[in-house]
Amino acid sequence: MAAMLHTIGVASPVASGGVFPDHQSNKFAVSSLHSLPMIRSEARSNLSSLHESYRAGKLIAKAVATKGENAAASGASKPGHELLLFEALREGLEEEMERDPRVCVIGEDVGHYGGSYKVTKGLAPKFGDLRVLDTPIAENSFTGMGIGAAMTGLRPVIEGMNMGFLLLAFNQISDNCGMLHYTSGGQFTIPAVIRGPGGVGRQLGAEHSQRLESYFQSIPGIQLVACSTPYNAKGLMKAAIRSENPVVLFEHVLLYNLKERIPDEEYVLNLEEAEMVRPGEHVTILTYSRMRYHVMQAVKTLVNKGYDPEVIDIRSLKPFDLYTIGNSVKKTHRVLIVEECMRTGGIGASLTAAINENFHDYLDAQIICLSSQDVPTPYAGTLEEWTVVQPPQIVAAVEQLCQ
Amino acid sequence: MNFTSESSGKRIPCFRVLDDNGYPIAGSIFEQVNKEVAVRMYSGMVTLQIMDTILYETQRQGRISFYLTSTGEEAINLASAAALSPDDVVLPQYREPGVLLWRGFTLQEFANQCFGNKADYGKGRQMPIHYGSQKHNYFTVSSPIATQLPQAAGVAYSLKMDKKDACVVTYMGDGGTSEGDFHAALNFAAVMEVPVIFICRNNGWAISTPITEQFRSDGVVVRGQAYGIRSIRVDGNDALAVYNSVRTARQTAINEQRPILIEALTYRVGHHSTSDDSTKYRAVDEIEHWKTAQNPVSRFRKWVQGNGWWTDEDESEFRSNIRKQLMEAIQLAARKEKPPIANLFTDVYEENPPNLVEQERSLGETIKKHPQDYPSDVPL
Numbered sequence: 001m002a003a004m005l006h007t008i009g010v011a012s013p014v015a016s017g018g019v020f021p022d023h024q025s026n027k028f029a030v031s032s033l034h035s036l037p038m039i040r041s042e043a044r045s046n047l048s049s050l051h052e053s054y055r056a057g058k059l060i061a062k063a064v065a066t067k068g069e070n071a072a073a074s075g076a077s078k079p080g081h082e083l084l085l086f087e088a089l090r091e092g093l094e095e096e097m098e099r100d101p102r103v104c105v106i107g108e109d110v111g112h113y114g115g116s117y118k119v120t121k122g123l124a125p126k127f128g129d130l131r132v133l134d135t136p137i138a139e140n141s142f143t144g145m146g147i148g149a150a151m152t153g154l155r156p157v158i159e160g161m162n163m164g165f166l167l168l169a170f171n172q173i174s175d176n177c178g179m180l181h182y183t184s185g186g187q188f189t190i191p192a193v194i195r196g197p198g199g200v201g202r203q204l205g206a207e208h209s210q211r212l213e214s215y216f217q218s219i220p221g222i223q224l225v226a227c228s229t230p231y232n233a234k235g236l237m238k239a240a241i242r243s244e245n246p247v248v249l250f251e252h253v254l255l256y257n258l259k260e261r262i263p264d265e266e267y268v269l270n271l272e273e274a275e276m277v278r279p280g281e282h283v284t285i286l287t288y289s290r291m292r293y294h295v296m297q298a299v300k301t302l303v304n305k306g307y308d309p310e311v312i313d314i315r316s317l318k319p320f321d322l323y324t325i326g327n328s329v330k331k332t333h334r335v336l337i338v339e340e341c342m343r344t345g346g347i348g349a350s351l352t353a354a355i356n357e358n359f360h361d362y363l364d365a366q367i368i369c370l371s372s373q374d375v376p377t378p379y380a381g382t383l384e385e386w387t388v389v390q391p392p393q394i395v396a397a398v399e400q401l402c403q
Numbered sequence: 404m405n406f407t408s409e410s411s412g413k414r415i416p417c418f419r420v421l422d423d424n425g426y427p428i429a430g431s432i433f434e435q436v437n438k439e440v441a442v443r444m445y446s447g448m449v450t451l452q453i454m455d456t457i458l459y460e461t462q463r464q465g466r467i468s469f470y471l472t473s474t475g476e477e478a479i480n481l482a483s484a485a486a487l488s489p490d491d492v493v494l495p496q497y498r499e500p501g502v503l504l505w506r507g508f509t510l511q512e513f514a515n516q517c518f519g520n521k522a523d524y525g526k527g528r529q530m531p532i533h534y535g536s537q538k539h540n541y542f543t544v545s546s547p548i549a550t551q552l553p554q555a556a557g558v559a560y561s562l563k564m565d566k567k568d569a570c571v572v573t574y575m576g577d578g579g580t581s582e583g584d585f586h587a588a589l590n591f592a593a594v595m596e597v598p599v600i601f602i603c604r605n606n607g608w609a610i611s612t613p614i615t616e617q618f619r620s621d622g623v624v625v626r627g628q629a630y631g632i633r634s635i636r637v638d639g640n641d642a643l644a645v646y647n648s649v650r651t652a653r654q655t656a657i658n659e660q661r662p663i664l665i666e667a668l669t670y671r672v673g674h675h676s677t678s679d680d681s682t683k684y685r686a687v688d689e690i691e692h693w694k695t696a697q698n699p700v701s702r703f704r705k706w707v708q709g710n711g712w713w714t715d716e717d718e719s720e721f722r723s724n725i726r727k728q729l730m731e732a733i734q735l736a737a738r739k740e741k742p743p744i745a746n747l748f749t750d751v752y753e754e755n756p757p758n759l760v761e762q763e764r765s766l767g768e769t770i771k772k773h774p775q776d777y778p779s780d781v782p783l
Contacts, residue, residue: 141553141587148554184543185526244753319756
């Protein structure tokens with residue numbers, strides 16, 4: 001299993017295979033907003049987030065820097081430092097471990113091996129074997145262990161080597177992690193973070209391509225967040241560790257090597273807030289995790305065709321940031337949800353219901369939800385590619401919505 | 404080529420101090436228990452017996468919804484509790500209220516939880532007998548079997564990090580040892596070298612499954628070695644044997660930072676719970692035998708009385724006292740207000756997210772619109 005995971009090492013998050021002629025392989029072709037005519041700088045000021053100290057007053061212009069811009073801006077004069085998403089996660093984790101001695105890491109191969117995706121690399125030599133604990137292979141048990149430790153005052157960060165394995169820990173997560181604060185009458189808190197890579201990767205096989213957010217979303221008592229950029233990965237990691245609630249942090253197998261320049265100063269993001277990626281007027285596109293990049297790819301095409309989509313990375317999967325989402329719906333009146341979950345019972349299904357219930361009067365068209373099919377992820381590359389939503393489908397959906 | 408046999412042929416011997424009649428067995432080496440501790444242990448066992456009898460009846464009368472007794476396992480409950488310090492963290496399965504009783508939980512507090520009233524520390528959220536008290540270092544009971552075992556390894560890990568002079572004690576039944584969590588918890592505890600005592604109350608029955616159908620090994624004690632854990636088999640109905648073994652286990656666990664497995668042999672005299680009628684699957688005379696001839700309470704009483712520390716008058720006076728106190732506690736608990744509706748939404752998270760705020764508001768509106776459909780004695 002470790003060998004299989006190694007092959008993922010460096011992979012681009014956007015499908016290659018000749019579908020997008022202008023796509024550069026091994027790079028992240030995200031639209032650079034500098035080339036777009038409309039940039040709303042007041043988009044951030046509406047939000048009352050006091051945590052976001054990133055370049056106060058300025059819009060987050062780019063989700064991810066493209067290679068070209070990196071080369072030009074590699075001078076020391078640019079503020080912040082560049083790193084990859086898995087390094088950002090590690091930086092956040094390391095900072096929190098330095099700040100609070102109760103923070104510890106529990107998981108398989110997280111210690112001297114450094115984690116299967118290297119998120120915990122270097123932490124065991126620095127903090128010791130007890131604070132970065134390698135466990136035998138039993139997800140239900142080390143998750144239970146983390147819960148017991150949390151109830152006694154530690155703040156464990158529990159790593160599932162792959163999110164799919166956490167299905168073995170479902171009982172501990174739902175019945176104990178989510179419930180014990182409530183059933184004990186508030187006497188015991190469980191400030192644990194459960195994190196790991198999930199989502200459809202590159203030919204990892206069905207069991208390693210799970211989207212657990214759909215299974216976990218009903219569990220009362222836990223919070224779910226999904227990171228998608230180095231900036232929000234670090235910020236959400238820190239916020240999750242500091243939260244008194246149990247938080248499940250969803251990372252994506254294919255996003256670990258995203259590169260971005262993040263601030264040197266400390267920052268913590270708000271767990272319940274969505275991220276405005278690209279403000280627009282015509283249609284609201286709601287997405288999260290890897291699909292954000294497919295959406296931004298489609299946006300390039302859409303802009304060329306004259307559309308002005310608003311893209312929101314919802315980030316908080318439970319609870320939904322209906323404030324940000326609602327404001328967007330009230331503005332554009334059209335909603336497209338692009339997710340990697342399966343059609344039945346996914347995050348998109350819940351989000352569709354929530355928007356219909358709360359903002360029905362503002363909708364000019366039925367909500368379109370693009371999801372993966374209700375099939376186990378096939379191994380064959382060509383088949384696998386088509387179980388996830390691709391940019392042409394997103395473009396077609398927007399065109400249909402805006403008719 | 405030699406296959407190790409599936410059984411060693413000889414059963415692991417069982418540590419005992421008192422014989423069936425409450426006399427110390429000649430040659431048995433044990434730590435003496437002084438009068439104060441002995442009387443406190445014994446009176447705790449009697450209290451537990453009375454609590455079980457009366458609260459069981461209370462369920463039968465329809466005044467509480469559910470109950471399960473620890474009848475036949477009073478020695479394990481009180482003797483193990485007496486051997487621990489208040490700093491030791493206890494993760495129970497559900498048949499160990501005696502441990503909480505020893506630590507100072509009052510009859511009123513027990514009754515409050517069973518009635519799920521406003522004074523219940525669990526705020527009315529759990530079933531009866533799912534006690535939990537942070538100040539007594541007794542983790543809230545969670546119904547699924549054996550989930551507390553890996554959590555216990557986690558608590559022990561936390562104590563080891565803080566270098567506390569304390570250990571963790573966690574209980575399970577014979578049935579619980581079949582769960583995957585049992586296997587992994589023992590394995591983890593051994594690998595991480597943490598101070599946790601696993602006490603298995605082998606009481607012969609897992610609802611209707613007898614131990615002959617639960618495992619093929621020589622009980623539970625032999626499994627300890629498979630994980631590299633020091634283990635002992637103990638007569639669970641012998642209060643002094645249980646006390647001694649837990650005392651030693653505690654010292655070893657803390658000084659050597661290692662887990663210990665104790666298999667305490669006993670018998671589940673009562674039904675599994677109020678939802679069970681065990682005469683359907685076991686002989687009535689088997690139950691009677693264990694209830695009378697092998698009763699751990701009367702066995703310990705013989706020893707305590709033999710030392711001149713307890714008399715028949717003390718017995719009847721104590722029993723009637725406890726009965727009266729408990730009846731009063733039940734009356735009070737039954738009359739006390741139920742938890743307010745607001746408690747439905749608190750403690751799910753640290754602070755209520757928008758969806759819960761909305762759901763609470765919506766419920767409040769429904770109640771206001773249809774007050775006649777809403778019980779008048781439940782506060783908002």
